[in-house]
Amino acid sequence: MAPHLRIARPVADLARSTYLYCRGLGFSVLGSFEDHDGFDGIMLGMPDADYHLEFTLRRRHPVRATPTTEDLLVFYFPEVAAWRDACAMTVGAGFRPVAPINPYWERRGRSFEDPDGYRIVLQNDAWSAG
Numbered sequence: 001m002a003p004h005l006r007i008a009r010p011v012a013d014l015a016r017s018t019y020l021y022c023r024g025l026g027f028s029v030l031g032s033f034e035d036h037d038g039f040d041g042i043m044l045g046m047p048d049a050d051y052h053l054e055f056t057l058r059r060r061h062p063v064r065a066t067p068t069t070e071d072l073l074v075f076y077f078p079e080v081a082a083w084r085d086a087c088a089m090t091v092g093a094g095f096r097p098v099a100p101i102n103p104y105w106e107r108r109g110r111s112f113e114d115p116d117g118y119r120i121v122l123q124n125d126a127w128s129a130g
Contacts, residue, residue: 005051006043007073010063011116016094017055018042020114024093025075025086027053035059065116069101073120074109076127083124090122 011017021027027044030052034040038059045052053073056063077083087110091097095112098119105111109123 002050006054007051008054008056009067009116009118010065011055011057012062012065013115014040014042014055014057016115018044020093020095021053021055024090024095024112025120026089065118067117067119069119071119072105072111073118074105074123075120076123076125078124078126080124083122086122090120095120 018029021044022029026046028047029042030045030047031043032041039056040059041054041056043052043054075086077086090112095114098111098113100106100109100111100119100121105121105123108125109121111119111121113119
């Protein structure tokens, strides 16, 4: 069995984050939980992907998100049309375009920020280890 990656992040509003990432990136809700030891959460992603995002909200004394400008999720879109569509969907969902701190991400991509300050990069390129 192949390893699976979960990226977990606290958010201020689960419904808002679910809407943004589902509408903006085409994710689906893969699972959710309520009041698990004081936490609510939702898992989002693509059903067949080897990763998913988990957003959590602590019911009492919420944990505030503290991302930096270099905390990035990078999504690669090799085809220009698919990349352009993804950029438009992301803005339409409510992500805010931002200038990346690292100029590399501006050469073939666009950077966006959600209301919690988490950043994503939509890269018009195919990923490679080289």
